[in-house]
Amino acid sequence: MKSHTVYRTFNTGRRREFVRITEDVQQAVDDSGVSEGLALVSAMHITAGVWVNDDEPGIQADALEWLDKLAPATWQEPPNDVARELLPDGGDYRHHRGGEDNGDAHLKNLLVHHQVILPVTDGRLDLGPWQAVFYCEFDGQRNKRLVIKVLGD
Amino acid sequence: MKSHTVYRTFNTGRRREFVRITEDVQQAVDDSGVSEGLALVSAMHITAGVWVNDDEPGIQADALEWLDKLAPATWQEPPNDVARELLPDGGDYRHHRGGEDNGDAHLKNLLVHHQVILPVTDGRLDLGPWQAVFYCEFDGQRNKRLVIKVLGD
Amino acid sequence: MKSHTVYRTFNTGRRREFVRITEDVQQAVDDSGVSEGLALVSAMHITAGVWVNDDEPGIQADALEWLDKLAPATWQEPPNDVARELLPDGGDYRHHRGGEDNGDAHLKNLLVHHQVILPVTDGRLDLGPWQAVFYCEFDGQRNKRLVIKVLGD
Numbered sequence: 001m002k003s004h005t006v007y008r009t010f011n012t013g014r015r016r017e018f019v020r021i022t023e024d025v026q027q028a029v030d031d032s033g034v035s036e037g038l039a040l041v042s043a044m045h046i047t048a049g050v051w052v053n054d055d056e057p058g059i060q061a062d063a064l065e066w067l068d069k070l071a072p073a074t075w076q077e078p079p080n081d082v083a084r085e086l087l088p089d090g091g092d093y094r095h096h097r098g099g100e101d102n103g104d105a106h107l108k109n110l111l112v113h114h115q116v117i118l119p120v121t122d123g124r125l126d127l128g129p130w131q132a133v134f135y136c137e138f139d140g141q142r143n144k145r146l147v148i149k150v151l152g153d
Numbered sequence: 154m155k156s157h158t159v160y161r162t163f164n165t166g167r168r169r170e171f172v173r174i175t176e177d178v179q180q181a182v183d184d185s186g187v188s189e190g191l192a193l194v195s196a197m198h199i200t201a202g203v204w205v206n207d208d209e210p211g212i213q214a215d216a217l218e219w220l221d222k223l224a225p226a227t228w229q230e231p232p233n234d235v236a237r238e239l240l241p242d243g244g245d246y247r248h249h250r251g252g253e254d255n256g257d258a259h260l261k262n263l264l265v266h267h268q269v270i271l272p273v274t275d276g277r278l279d280l281g282p283w284q285a286v287f288y289c290e291f292d293g294q295r296n297k298r299l300v301i302k303v304l305g306d
Numbered sequence: 307m308k309s310h311t312v313y314r315t316f317n318t319g320r321r322r323e324f325v326r327i328t329e330d331v332q333q334a335v336d337d338s339g340v341s342e343g344l345a346l347v348s349a350m351h352i353t354a355g356v357w358v359n360d361d362e363p364g365i366q367a368d369a370l371e372w373l374d375k376l377a378p379a380t381w382q383e384p385p386n387d388v389a390r391e392l393l394p395d396g397g398d399y400r401h402h403r404g405g406e407d408n409g410d411a412h413l414k415n416l417l418v419h420h421q422v423i424l425p426v427t428d429g430r431l432d433l434g435p436w437q438a439v440f441y442c443e444f445d446g447q448r449n450k451r452l453v454i455k456v457l458g459d
Contacts, residue, residue, distance in 0.1 A: 001154050001307050001459045003342035005427055036156035037304065038193060040344060040423055044434030046359045052267060053199045058247030059259055066260060069239055070223070070376070082238040085388040086375055094364030106365055107372060113266055113419055114358060117193055119302040121158055126300055128197030147432055149425040151343065151458065152304070153154045154307050189309035190457065191346060205420060206352045211400030212412055219413060222392055223376070235391040266419055270346055272455040274311055279453055281350030305457065306307045 004032030006148045007044075012140035018051070018060045019135040021146070025118060026125050028148045035123045037152015042115035044147055047105035047139035049112030055132040067138075071107035105138035112136050120152055157185030159301045160197075165293035171204070171213045172288040174299070178271060179278050181301040188276045190305015195268035197300055200258035200292035202265030208285040220291075224260035258291035265289050273305055310338030312454045313350075318446035324357070324366045325441040327452070331424060332431050334454045341429045343458015348421035350453055353411035353445035355418030361438040373444075377413035411444035418442050426458055 006028045010019060025039055041050050053059060065079070072083040074092055088094065093103025116133065119126040127133075135146055159181045163172060178192055194203050206212060218232070225236040227245055241247065246256025269286065272279040280286075288299055312334045316325060331345055347356050359365060371385070378389040380398055394400065399409025422439065425432040433439075441452055 001343075003459065005342075005425070005432070036158075037154075038302065040425055042423070042425060044432075044437065046434070046436055051263070053259060053262070054248075056248060056251070058250055059256070062241055062246045062248055062256055063260065063263065065241060066224070066239065071372070079242070080238050082235055082388055085386050086372065088368055088371060089385070093368045095360075095362060095368055097364055098362070103365070103368055106359060107369065109359070110357070110369065110418060112263060115423060117195070117268060117270060117423060119158070119193055119195060119300055121302070126158070126302070128199070128298060130199055131197065145434060147425055149344065149427070149432070153156065189311075190307075191455065204416070206412060206415070207401075209401060209404070211403055212409070215394055215399045215401055215409055216413065216416065218394060219377070219392065232395070233391050235388055265416060270348070270421060270423060272311070272346055272348060272453055274455070279311070279455070281352070281451060283352055284350065306309065 002032055002034050002152060004028060004150045008146045010135060010137060010144050011142060012137045015140055016064060017137045017140055020055060020132055021135050022133045025133055025148055029120050029125060029150050032150035034120055034150050034152035037120045039118045039120055040149045041133060042147050044145040047102050047109055048144055049109050049114050049136040050116050051112055051134045051136050052116050052131050054130045067108050071104045071111060073104040075101050102139040108138045155185055155187050155305060157181060157303045161299045163288060163290060163297050164295060165290045168293055169217060170290045170293055173208060173285055174288050175286045178286055178301055182273050182278060182303050185303035187273055187303050187305035190273045190303060192271045192273055193302045194286060195300050197298040200255050200262055201297055202262050202267050202289040203269050204265050204287045204289050205269050205284050207283045220261045224257045224264060226257040228254050255292040261291045308338055308340050308458060310334060310456045314452045316441060316443060316450050317448060318443045321446055322370060323443045323446055326361060326438055327441050328439045331439055331454055335426050335431060335456050338456035340426055340456050340458035343426045343456060345424045345426055346455045347439060348453050350451040353408050353415055354450055355415050355420050355442040356422050357418050357440045357442050358422050358437050360436045373414050377410045377417060379410040381407050408445040414444045
């Protein structure tokens, strides 16, 4: 069995950002020499996710607006009454007692999930026509790491 | 290492539908000859998910009703006020500017997740007594593909 | 390829509980002899999840409070109006017609997801500095199983 591990570091200009990484993962597959296997793509932080979806800016803007309602931040005004009620009772995350302000990013990470597994067939990521891979930063502007691990023959 | 890849195409009669695929995945494991390994089951579209849950119609109806509140569609009336507020600001998904009407299905896909990994032990899917595998269609009535990839020895 | 499978049974004192299992998974990796590979950690029940997050009690309390709003239980008063509207129409889960009262736990399982895959590099779980692994019980006080499957070389 062949194995190849690549780490990538992100430092996004904005606090929240979607970064396309399909080509990085394919490059890791190429470098692994794996023809049949899989590629694990996993954020190494707990305030970032990995998402397979269409590379269409409207979807990403829709998703971020919606995530801000379902898992509201405290460093901005809640966007509506539903978001206000989905904030912690009392208004602030318990997690913030340690000085953090990213409680919402932990919940967004839960919703988006922090990893995907991509099948590798004939040396290529075996994706559907609209499937692209994104690193989803929810608390950026600092170094955050991602691991790509390719396994197979 | 053995590897076996199967594609399955769904064209559901209804727009949304849960299709049991446990036996399809077991068949792929049988055909692979893998005794110890895993089976990746992954939708190749971004408006469908894969779910491991009880094969009980009530759960599926509960889940769909609930997903329609959390990630509301625009082609039907929002079921209540929470759903109305979880719609995009302005009322329509940005993704629909390209002519689509399935913005909600992308968000349902995010919630359900588009893939699972099933352990294979002694040639059998190593599932708990109530675990069944479902393909979850959120924008059907057209051909959609799923990949099953079995790896192991 | 090496393969090693471990089952662990939980019987939590409380109905809902987060149990740290990072060390159990590392032990399974040690016992497997795998140096490069992956570890699948998967709940064998449909009312429990597996979560990778910070081992910080505030986050866990935040997450449980929030999950009780998004996927409300019927065996306690809904915590606010949003939770009330996210209950099934009519007020009770269809799944409860069979005598169960854990409909909410199936939806919490959907949100948290029932499994993670951990990369194994140089014989160690290849986790970020704040990543810990938790078994998330949403309907405990009875025996529930988890499978850990380590694959690699």
